[in-house]
Amino acid sequence: MLPRRFLFALDLLILCAAFAIAYVVAPSVQLWAFSTLPADKLSLSVGTYGLRPARMLLSIFVTMVPTTILFVDLFGLYEPPVRLSRARVLFGSIAAPLAALSVITLGLFAIRSESWSRVFVFCFAGATGVLLAAERSMLRAYLLSRLRSGAYAKNVVVVAPGKALHWIAEHIAEEVEPHEYALLGYLRIGQAESDAGDLPCLGDVASLGDLLINRPIHDVVVVQSPAVLDALPNIIESCDYFRVTLRIVPEGLLTPQTRDLQILYRNDALRLPAVVLVPPHLDSEAMLVKRMIDIVVSAVGLILLSPLFLLIAIAIKLENRRLSVFYKWRVIGMKGRGFTGYKFTTMVEDADDRRKELLANNEMSGPVFKIKDDPRVTKVGRFLRKFSLNELPQLWSVLKGDMSLVGPRPAFPHELEGYGFWHKRKLAIRPGITCLWQVSGRNKISNFDDWVKMDLEYIDNWSLWLDFKILVRTAWAVVAGTGS
16 A cells, blocks of 8 residues: 555655754753753753764764664564554554664663763654654554545456355455455356356456456456366456456465465455466555655646636636536546546537537547547637647646546547457556657647557556656647647
Protein backbone atom coordinates (compact mmCIF):
# COMPACT_ATOMS: atom_id res chain seq x y z
CA MET A 1 0.00 0.00 0.00
CA LEU A 2 2.82 2.38 0.93
CA PRO A 3 6.31 1.43 -0.26
CA ARG A 4 8.99 1.04 2.39
CA ARG A 5 11.13 3.72 0.77
CA PHE A 6 8.28 6.22 1.04
CA LEU A 7 8.09 5.64 4.81
CA PHE A 8 11.87 5.97 4.99
CA ALA A 9 11.76 9.34 3.16
CA LEU A 10 8.93 10.48 5.43
CA ASP A 11 11.01 9.62 8.50
CA LEU A 12 13.92 11.66 7.14
CA LEU A 13 11.61 14.67 6.87
CA ILE A 14 10.38 14.04 10.42
CA LEU A 15 13.97 13.93 11.72
CA CYS A 16 14.83 17.16 9.88
CA ALA A 17 11.77 18.83 11.42
CA ALA A 18 12.71 17.51 14.89
CA PHE A 19 16.25 18.83 14.40
CA ALA A 20 14.89 22.29 13.55
CA ILE A 21 12.59 22.25 16.60
CA ALA A 22 15.47 21.22 18.87
CA TYR A 23 17.62 24.02 17.44
CA VAL A 24 14.96 26.58 18.38
CA VAL A 25 13.93 25.09 21.74
CA ALA A 26 17.26 23.89 23.17
CA PRO A 27 18.63 27.35 24.20
CA SER A 28 15.49 28.07 26.25
CA VAL A 29 15.61 24.60 27.82
CA GLN A 30 19.27 25.12 28.68
CA LEU A 31 18.53 28.50 30.29
CA TRP A 32 15.79 26.91 32.38
CA ALA A 33 17.95 23.90 33.32
CA PHE A 34 20.84 26.06 34.57
CA SER A 35 18.74 28.84 36.07
CA THR A 36 19.85 27.89 39.59
CA LEU A 37 23.56 28.35 38.80
CA PRO A 38 25.50 31.51 39.78
CA ALA A 39 25.51 34.23 37.15
CA ASP A 40 29.13 33.67 36.06
CA LYS A 41 28.64 29.91 35.55
CA LEU A 42 25.25 30.44 33.89
CA SER A 43 26.74 32.72 31.24
CA LEU A 44 29.52 30.20 30.64
CA SER A 45 27.06 27.29 30.25
CA VAL A 46 24.79 29.19 27.90
CA GLY A 47 27.71 30.58 25.97
CA THR A 48 29.11 27.10 25.46
CA TYR A 49 26.01 26.18 23.49
CA GLY A 50 26.28 29.19 21.26
CA LEU A 51 30.02 28.93 20.53
CA ARG A 52 29.96 25.49 18.87
CA PRO A 53 26.82 25.14 16.73
CA ALA A 54 28.17 24.26 13.28
CA ARG A 55 30.45 21.30 14.02
CA MET A 56 28.44 20.08 17.00
CA LEU A 57 25.02 20.21 15.33
CA LEU A 58 26.25 18.53 12.14
CA SER A 59 27.87 15.68 14.06
CA ILE A 60 24.71 15.17 16.16
CA PHE A 61 22.52 15.08 13.05
CA VAL A 62 24.79 12.68 11.15
CA THR A 63 24.96 10.34 14.16
CA MET A 64 21.40 10.53 15.46
CA VAL A 65 19.52 10.16 12.16
CA PRO A 66 20.83 6.75 10.96
CA THR A 67 20.77 5.39 14.53
CA THR A 68 17.12 6.39 14.98
CA ILE A 69 16.11 4.97 11.59
CA LEU A 70 17.85 1.71 12.45
CA PHE A 71 15.77 1.37 15.61
CA VAL A 72 12.59 2.38 13.75
CA ASP A 73 13.27 -0.58 11.47
CA LEU A 74 14.08 -2.91 14.39
CA PHE A 75 10.78 -2.01 16.06
CA GLY A 76 8.93 -2.98 12.86
CA LEU A 77 7.59 0.43 11.88
CA TYR A 78 8.43 -0.08 8.22
CA GLU A 79 5.78 -2.76 7.92
CA PRO A 80 2.46 -1.62 6.35
CA PRO A 81 0.91 0.82 8.89
CA VAL A 82 -2.54 -0.82 8.63
CA ARG A 83 -1.04 -4.12 9.83
CA LEU A 84 0.28 -2.50 13.05
CA SER A 85 -1.72 -2.00 16.23
CA ARG A 86 -2.08 1.49 17.70
CA ALA A 87 -0.06 0.44 20.75
CA ARG A 88 2.78 -0.88 18.62
CA VAL A 89 2.86 2.32 16.56
CA LEU A 90 3.03 4.54 19.66
CA PHE A 91 5.54 2.33 21.48
CA GLY A 92 7.85 1.98 18.46
CA SER A 93 7.68 5.69 17.58
CA ILE A 94 8.69 6.77 21.08
CA ALA A 95 11.05 3.89 21.86
CA ALA A 96 13.12 4.22 18.65
CA PRO A 97 14.56 7.72 19.34
CA LEU A 98 14.96 6.89 23.05
CA ALA A 99 16.92 3.74 22.17
CA ALA A 100 19.07 5.78 19.78
CA LEU A 101 19.59 8.35 22.53
CA SER A 102 20.66 5.62 24.94
CA VAL A 103 23.21 4.22 22.51
CA ILE A 104 24.65 7.66 21.78
CA THR A 105 24.73 8.56 25.49
CA LEU A 106 26.67 5.39 26.28
CA GLY A 107 29.07 6.23 23.48
CA LEU A 108 29.64 9.74 24.80
CA PHE A 109 30.17 8.37 28.30
CA ALA A 110 32.66 5.78 27.03
CA ILE A 111 34.77 8.33 25.15
CA ARG A 112 34.19 11.02 27.82
CA SER A 113 33.24 13.55 25.20
CA GLU A 114 32.10 17.01 26.31
CA SER A 115 31.86 18.54 22.85
CA TRP A 116 28.17 17.76 22.46
CA SER A 117 25.31 19.62 24.09
CA ARG A 118 23.36 17.05 26.12
CA VAL A 119 20.40 19.41 26.20
CA PHE A 120 20.28 19.59 22.42
CA VAL A 121 20.53 15.80 22.04
CA PHE A 122 17.69 15.26 24.53
CA CYS A 123 15.53 17.89 22.80
CA PHE A 124 16.25 16.29 19.42
CA ALA A 125 15.26 12.83 20.68
CA GLY A 126 12.12 14.12 22.40
CA ALA A 127 10.93 16.07 19.37
CA THR A 128 11.62 13.04 17.14
CA GLY A 129 9.52 10.78 19.36
CA VAL A 130 6.56 13.16 19.44
CA LEU A 131 6.62 13.90 15.68
CA LEU A 132 7.19 10.27 14.72
CA ALA A 133 4.30 9.07 16.90
CA ALA A 134 1.99 11.76 15.49
CA GLU A 135 3.01 11.05 11.88
CA ARG A 136 2.66 7.26 12.10
CA SER A 137 -0.65 7.49 14.01
CA MET A 138 -2.21 9.89 11.51
CA LEU A 139 -0.91 7.86 8.58
CA ARG A 140 -2.29 4.65 10.07
CA ALA A 141 -5.69 6.26 10.81
CA TYR A 142 -5.93 7.68 7.28
CA LEU A 143 -5.00 4.41 5.58
CA LEU A 144 -7.42 2.43 7.77
CA SER A 145 -10.27 4.80 6.94
CA ARG A 146 -9.51 4.52 3.23
CA LEU A 147 -9.21 0.75 3.51
CA ARG A 148 -12.54 0.38 5.34
CA SER A 149 -14.25 2.61 2.78
CA GLY A 150 -13.22 0.15 0.05
CA ALA A 151 -10.79 2.52 -1.64
CA TYR A 152 -8.09 -0.15 -1.82
CA ALA A 153 -10.36 -3.16 -2.38
CA LYS A 154 -9.17 -5.52 -5.11
CA ASN A 155 -11.48 -7.64 -7.22
CA VAL A 156 -10.60 -11.32 -7.68
CA VAL A 157 -11.62 -13.84 -10.35
CA VAL A 158 -10.99 -17.56 -9.85
CA VAL A 159 -10.27 -20.32 -12.36
CA ALA A 160 -10.48 -23.67 -10.56
CA PRO A 161 -12.21 -27.06 -10.66
CA GLY A 162 -15.10 -27.96 -8.28
CA LYS A 163 -13.61 -28.64 -4.83
CA ALA A 164 -10.76 -26.16 -5.28
CA LEU A 165 -13.25 -23.46 -6.28
CA HIS A 166 -15.23 -24.09 -3.09
CA TRP A 167 -12.04 -23.93 -1.01
CA ILE A 168 -10.94 -20.62 -2.55
CA ALA A 169 -14.40 -19.08 -2.09
CA GLU A 170 -14.60 -20.15 1.57
CA HIS A 171 -11.01 -19.04 2.21
CA ILE A 172 -11.64 -15.51 0.87
CA ALA A 173 -14.95 -15.26 2.76
CA GLU A 174 -13.52 -16.42 6.11
CA GLU A 175 -9.83 -15.51 6.11
CA VAL A 176 -9.58 -12.33 4.03
CA GLU A 177 -10.81 -8.90 5.04
CA PRO A 178 -13.76 -7.94 2.79
CA HIS A 179 -12.46 -4.39 2.36
CA GLU A 180 -9.18 -5.74 0.96
CA TYR A 181 -10.36 -8.36 -1.55
CA ALA A 182 -13.74 -9.12 -3.14
CA LEU A 183 -14.46 -12.32 -5.08
CA LEU A 184 -16.38 -11.34 -8.22
CA GLY A 185 -16.93 -14.83 -9.59
CA TYR A 186 -15.32 -17.68 -11.47
CA LEU A 187 -14.57 -18.68 -15.05
CA ARG A 188 -15.87 -21.97 -16.40
CA ILE A 189 -13.26 -24.50 -17.57
CA GLY A 190 -14.28 -25.94 -20.93
CA GLN A 191 -17.85 -27.25 -21.01
CA ALA A 192 -17.79 -28.55 -17.45
CA GLU A 193 -20.27 -26.96 -15.09
CA SER A 194 -19.02 -26.17 -11.59
CA ASP A 195 -21.26 -26.35 -8.56
CA ALA A 196 -20.25 -22.97 -7.20
CA GLY A 197 -23.34 -22.18 -5.16
CA ASP A 198 -24.11 -18.45 -5.20
CA LEU A 199 -20.79 -17.53 -6.81
CA PRO A 200 -21.57 -16.09 -10.27
CA CYS A 201 -20.07 -17.54 -13.43
CA LEU A 202 -18.42 -14.79 -15.50
CA GLY A 203 -18.09 -16.87 -18.65
CA ASP A 204 -15.69 -19.34 -20.17
CA VAL A 205 -11.98 -19.19 -19.37
CA ALA A 206 -11.32 -18.42 -23.06
CA SER A 207 -13.08 -15.05 -22.59
CA LEU A 208 -10.66 -13.93 -19.85
CA GLY A 209 -9.01 -11.29 -22.06
CA ASP A 210 -12.30 -9.48 -22.81
CA LEU A 211 -13.32 -9.74 -19.17
CA LEU A 212 -10.08 -8.15 -17.89
CA ILE A 213 -10.53 -4.99 -19.93
CA ASN A 214 -14.28 -4.61 -19.42
CA ARG A 215 -14.40 -5.26 -15.67
CA PRO A 216 -12.20 -3.78 -12.92
CA ILE A 217 -10.25 -6.96 -12.02
CA HIS A 218 -7.00 -6.80 -10.03
CA ASP A 219 -6.13 -10.46 -9.38
CA VAL A 220 -6.75 -13.72 -11.23
CA VAL A 221 -6.36 -16.84 -9.08
CA VAL A 222 -5.75 -20.10 -10.94
CA VAL A 223 -5.64 -23.44 -9.18
CA GLN A 224 -3.17 -25.53 -11.16
CA SER A 225 -4.82 -28.89 -11.82
CA PRO A 226 -5.08 -31.28 -14.78
CA ALA A 227 -8.34 -29.61 -15.85
CA VAL A 228 -6.67 -26.17 -16.09
CA LEU A 229 -3.39 -27.15 -17.78
CA ASP A 230 -4.61 -26.62 -21.35
CA ALA A 231 -6.01 -23.17 -20.56
CA LEU A 232 -3.05 -22.00 -18.46
CA PRO A 233 -0.92 -20.58 -21.34
CA ASN A 234 -3.87 -18.44 -22.51
CA ILE A 235 -4.50 -17.26 -18.93
CA ILE A 236 -0.87 -16.23 -18.48
CA GLU A 237 -0.84 -14.44 -21.85
CA SER A 238 -4.06 -12.51 -21.09
CA CYS A 239 -2.91 -11.42 -17.61
CA ASP A 240 0.47 -10.43 -19.02
CA TYR A 241 -1.07 -8.45 -21.88
CA PHE A 242 -3.51 -6.53 -19.71
CA ARG A 243 -1.14 -6.12 -16.74
CA VAL A 244 -3.20 -8.01 -14.17
CA THR A 245 -1.69 -9.89 -11.20
CA LEU A 246 -1.85 -13.67 -11.65
CA ARG A 247 -1.67 -16.13 -8.76
CA ILE A 248 -1.03 -19.78 -9.65
CA VAL A 249 -1.86 -22.09 -6.74
CA PRO A 250 -0.79 -25.76 -6.86
CA GLU A 251 -3.88 -27.80 -6.06
CA GLY A 252 -1.95 -29.96 -3.58
CA LEU A 253 -1.19 -26.93 -1.37
CA LEU A 254 -4.80 -25.94 -0.75
CA THR A 255 -5.24 -28.41 2.10
CA PRO A 256 -1.70 -29.55 2.97
CA GLN A 257 -1.37 -32.39 5.49
CA THR A 258 1.82 -31.27 7.23
CA ARG A 259 2.97 -31.60 10.82
CA ASP A 260 5.46 -28.74 11.20
CA LEU A 261 5.89 -27.07 7.80
CA GLN A 262 3.98 -23.81 7.40
CA ILE A 263 3.33 -21.59 4.42
CA LEU A 264 5.15 -18.23 4.44
CA TYR A 265 2.86 -15.49 3.14
CA ARG A 266 5.16 -12.44 3.42
CA ASN A 267 2.45 -9.91 4.34
CA ASP A 268 0.15 -11.03 1.50
CA ALA A 269 -3.39 -10.13 2.54
CA LEU A 270 -4.89 -12.81 0.28
CA ARG A 271 -2.85 -15.51 2.08
CA LEU A 272 -2.74 -18.06 -0.73
CA PRO A 273 0.17 -20.49 -1.32
CA ALA A 274 0.74 -19.20 -4.82
CA VAL A 275 3.34 -18.30 -7.38
CA VAL A 276 2.55 -14.61 -7.91
CA LEU A 277 3.18 -12.89 -11.25
CA VAL A 278 2.81 -9.11 -11.02
CA PRO A 279 3.05 -6.40 -13.69
CA PRO A 280 6.00 -3.99 -13.52
CA HIS A 281 5.68 -0.90 -11.32
CA LEU A 282 2.63 -2.27 -9.48
CA ASP A 283 2.61 -0.66 -5.99
CA SER A 284 6.14 0.60 -6.65
CA GLU A 285 7.71 3.76 -5.27
CA ALA A 286 7.74 5.26 -8.77
CA MET A 287 3.97 4.85 -9.13
CA LEU A 288 3.46 6.47 -5.73
CA VAL A 289 5.64 9.41 -6.80
CA LYS A 290 3.64 9.66 -10.04
CA ARG A 291 0.39 9.84 -8.08
CA MET A 292 1.82 12.42 -5.66
CA ILE A 293 2.94 14.56 -8.59
CA ASP A 294 -0.57 14.27 -10.07
CA ILE A 295 -2.16 15.42 -6.81
CA VAL A 296 0.22 18.35 -6.23
CA VAL A 297 0.23 19.64 -9.82
CA SER A 298 -3.54 19.30 -10.29
CA ALA A 299 -4.34 20.95 -6.94
CA VAL A 300 -1.94 23.84 -7.52
CA GLY A 301 -3.09 24.14 -11.13
CA LEU A 302 -6.78 24.37 -10.20
CA ILE A 303 -6.01 27.10 -7.68
CA LEU A 304 -3.66 29.19 -9.83
CA LEU A 305 -5.75 28.84 -12.99
CA SER A 306 -9.08 29.69 -11.34
CA PRO A 307 -9.03 33.30 -12.70
CA LEU A 308 -8.45 31.91 -16.21
CA PHE A 309 -11.33 29.46 -15.68
CA LEU A 310 -13.58 32.40 -14.85
CA LEU A 311 -12.53 34.33 -17.99
CA ILE A 312 -13.13 31.27 -20.19
CA ALA A 313 -16.56 30.73 -18.61
CA ILE A 314 -17.49 34.36 -19.30
CA ALA A 315 -16.29 34.07 -22.92
CA ILE A 316 -18.36 30.90 -23.50
CA LYS A 317 -21.50 32.53 -22.07
CA LEU A 318 -20.97 35.77 -24.00
CA GLU A 319 -20.91 33.85 -27.28
CA ASN A 320 -23.90 31.66 -26.46
CA ARG A 321 -25.82 31.97 -23.19
CA ARG A 322 -27.55 28.62 -23.74
CA LEU A 323 -24.28 26.69 -23.72
CA SER A 324 -23.11 25.04 -20.53
CA VAL A 325 -19.65 26.15 -19.42
CA PHE A 326 -18.53 22.56 -18.87
CA TYR A 327 -18.99 19.59 -21.16
CA LYS A 328 -19.61 16.35 -19.26
CA TRP A 329 -17.15 13.84 -20.66
CA ARG A 330 -18.50 10.33 -19.95
CA VAL A 331 -15.68 7.96 -20.82
CA ILE A 332 -14.07 4.60 -19.98
CA GLY A 333 -10.84 4.63 -18.00
CA MET A 334 -8.47 2.16 -16.38
CA LYS A 335 -9.62 -1.49 -16.34
CA GLY A 336 -12.94 -0.59 -17.97
CA ARG A 337 -14.04 1.80 -15.21
CA GLY A 338 -16.46 4.45 -16.40
CA PHE A 339 -16.22 8.00 -15.05
CA THR A 340 -17.41 11.49 -15.82
CA GLY A 341 -14.78 14.10 -16.56
CA TYR A 342 -15.14 17.71 -17.59
CA LYS A 343 -13.92 19.94 -20.40
CA PHE A 344 -14.80 23.47 -21.37
CA THR A 345 -17.61 23.43 -23.89
CA THR A 346 -16.26 24.04 -27.39
CA MET A 347 -19.19 22.87 -29.56
CA VAL A 348 -22.77 23.90 -30.26
CA GLU A 349 -25.67 22.47 -28.27
CA ASP A 350 -26.69 19.74 -30.73
CA ALA A 351 -23.14 18.60 -31.48
CA ASP A 352 -23.78 14.96 -30.52
CA ASP A 353 -26.89 14.76 -32.71
CA ARG A 354 -25.05 16.23 -35.74
CA ARG A 355 -22.17 13.78 -35.39
CA LYS A 356 -23.98 11.14 -37.46
CA GLU A 357 -24.34 13.61 -40.35
CA LEU A 358 -20.57 14.17 -40.40
CA LEU A 359 -19.39 10.55 -40.17
CA ALA A 360 -18.61 10.50 -43.88
CA ASN A 361 -16.05 13.29 -43.31
CA ASN A 362 -14.18 11.43 -40.58
CA GLU A 363 -10.42 11.82 -41.12
CA MET A 364 -9.43 9.18 -38.57
CA SER A 365 -9.55 5.49 -39.46
CA GLY A 366 -11.02 3.24 -36.79
CA PRO A 367 -13.59 3.92 -34.05
CA VAL A 368 -12.43 7.49 -33.27
CA PHE A 369 -14.18 10.46 -34.91
CA LYS A 370 -12.16 13.51 -35.89
CA ILE A 371 -12.36 16.15 -38.64
CA LYS A 372 -10.07 19.13 -39.05
CA ASP A 373 -12.58 21.93 -39.63
CA ASP A 374 -15.48 20.67 -37.54
CA PRO A 375 -18.50 22.94 -38.21
CA ARG A 376 -19.87 22.19 -34.76
CA VAL A 377 -17.01 24.03 -33.00
CA THR A 378 -17.78 27.54 -31.77
CA LYS A 379 -15.47 30.55 -32.28
CA VAL A 380 -14.44 30.54 -28.62
CA GLY A 381 -14.13 26.76 -28.79
CA ARG A 382 -11.75 26.96 -31.73
CA PHE A 383 -9.46 29.27 -29.77
CA LEU A 384 -9.63 27.05 -26.70
CA ARG A 385 -8.77 23.97 -28.75
CA LYS A 386 -5.88 25.68 -30.50
CA PHE A 387 -4.14 26.25 -27.15
CA SER A 388 -5.63 23.11 -25.49
CA LEU A 389 -7.33 25.30 -22.87
CA ASN A 390 -10.50 23.24 -23.13
CA GLU A 391 -8.61 20.36 -21.46
CA LEU A 392 -7.84 22.26 -18.24
CA PRO A 393 -10.93 21.12 -16.25
CA GLN A 394 -9.57 17.58 -16.52
CA LEU A 395 -7.23 18.57 -13.70
CA TRP A 396 -10.20 17.82 -11.46
CA SER A 397 -10.30 14.23 -12.76
CA VAL A 398 -6.55 13.98 -12.08
CA LEU A 399 -7.03 15.19 -8.50
CA LYS A 400 -9.84 12.66 -7.95
CA GLY A 401 -7.72 9.82 -9.32
CA ASP A 402 -9.79 8.98 -12.40
CA MET A 403 -6.98 10.27 -14.61
CA SER A 404 -3.27 11.10 -14.51
CA LEU A 405 -1.38 14.02 -16.02
CA VAL A 406 0.24 11.62 -18.51
CA GLY A 407 -1.39 8.49 -19.90
CA PRO A 408 -3.40 7.15 -22.85
CA ARG A 409 -6.58 8.97 -23.81
CA PRO A 410 -9.72 7.42 -22.27
CA ALA A 411 -12.30 5.90 -24.61
CA PHE A 412 -15.90 6.86 -25.23
CA PRO A 413 -18.26 3.89 -24.73
CA HIS A 414 -19.18 3.84 -28.42
CA GLU A 415 -15.47 3.91 -29.34
CA LEU A 416 -14.69 0.94 -27.07
CA GLU A 417 -17.26 -1.12 -28.97
CA GLY A 418 -15.14 -0.69 -32.09
CA TYR A 419 -11.81 -1.52 -30.43
CA GLY A 420 -9.93 -4.61 -31.54
CA PHE A 421 -8.64 -6.96 -28.85
CA TRP A 422 -5.12 -5.50 -28.91
CA HIS A 423 -6.44 -1.91 -28.82
CA LYS A 424 -7.96 -2.54 -25.39
CA ARG A 425 -4.56 -2.84 -23.77
CA LYS A 426 -4.31 0.95 -23.78
CA LEU A 427 -6.87 0.90 -20.96
CA ALA A 428 -4.62 -1.26 -18.77
CA ILE A 429 -3.30 1.86 -16.99
CA ARG A 430 -4.83 5.11 -15.75
CA PRO A 431 -5.69 7.44 -18.66
CA GLY A 432 -4.10 10.87 -18.90
CA ILE A 433 -4.59 14.41 -20.13
CA THR A 434 -1.59 14.14 -22.44
CA CYS A 435 0.50 11.32 -23.89
CA LEU A 436 3.00 10.46 -26.62
CA TRP A 437 0.58 10.78 -29.53
CA GLN A 438 -0.44 14.28 -28.46
CA VAL A 439 3.15 15.55 -28.52
CA SER A 440 4.16 13.58 -31.61
CA GLY A 441 2.15 15.39 -34.25
CA ARG A 442 -1.39 14.47 -33.21
CA ASN A 443 -2.84 16.58 -36.05
CA LYS A 444 -0.93 14.47 -38.58
CA ILE A 445 -1.98 11.06 -37.23
CA SER A 446 -4.96 9.71 -39.14
CA ASN A 447 -4.62 6.00 -38.42
CA PHE A 448 -6.08 4.82 -35.14
CA ASP A 449 -3.72 1.84 -35.08
CA ASP A 450 -0.71 4.20 -35.13
CA TRP A 451 -2.25 6.16 -32.29
CA VAL A 452 -2.71 3.01 -30.18
CA LYS A 453 0.83 1.83 -30.98
CA MET A 454 2.14 5.06 -29.43
CA ASP A 455 0.01 4.47 -26.33
CA LEU A 456 1.36 0.93 -26.02
CA GLU A 457 4.90 2.23 -26.52
CA TYR A 458 4.29 4.56 -23.59
CA ILE A 459 2.94 1.71 -21.43
CA ASP A 460 5.87 -0.59 -22.21
CA ASN A 461 8.53 2.09 -21.64
CA TRP A 462 6.97 4.04 -18.80
CA SER A 463 9.19 5.91 -16.37
CA LEU A 464 8.99 9.14 -14.40
CA TRP A 465 11.57 10.61 -16.76
CA LEU A 466 9.37 9.79 -19.76
CA ASP A 467 6.43 11.51 -18.04
CA PHE A 468 8.58 14.57 -17.43
CA LYS A 469 9.66 14.78 -21.09
CA ILE A 470 6.06 14.43 -22.28
CA LEU A 471 4.89 17.20 -19.91
CA VAL A 472 7.65 19.53 -21.14
CA ARG A 473 6.75 18.85 -24.78
CA THR A 474 3.06 19.33 -23.95
CA ALA A 475 3.79 22.72 -22.40
CA TRP A 476 5.60 23.76 -25.57
CA ALA A 477 2.73 22.49 -27.76
CA VAL A 478 0.26 24.56 -25.69
CA VAL A 479 2.38 27.72 -26.00
CA ALA A 480 2.88 27.12 -29.73
CA GLY A 481 -0.86 26.60 -30.24
CA THR A 482 -0.61 23.37 -32.22
CA GLY A 483 -3.88 21.93 -30.93
CA SER A 484 -7.04 21.48 -32.95
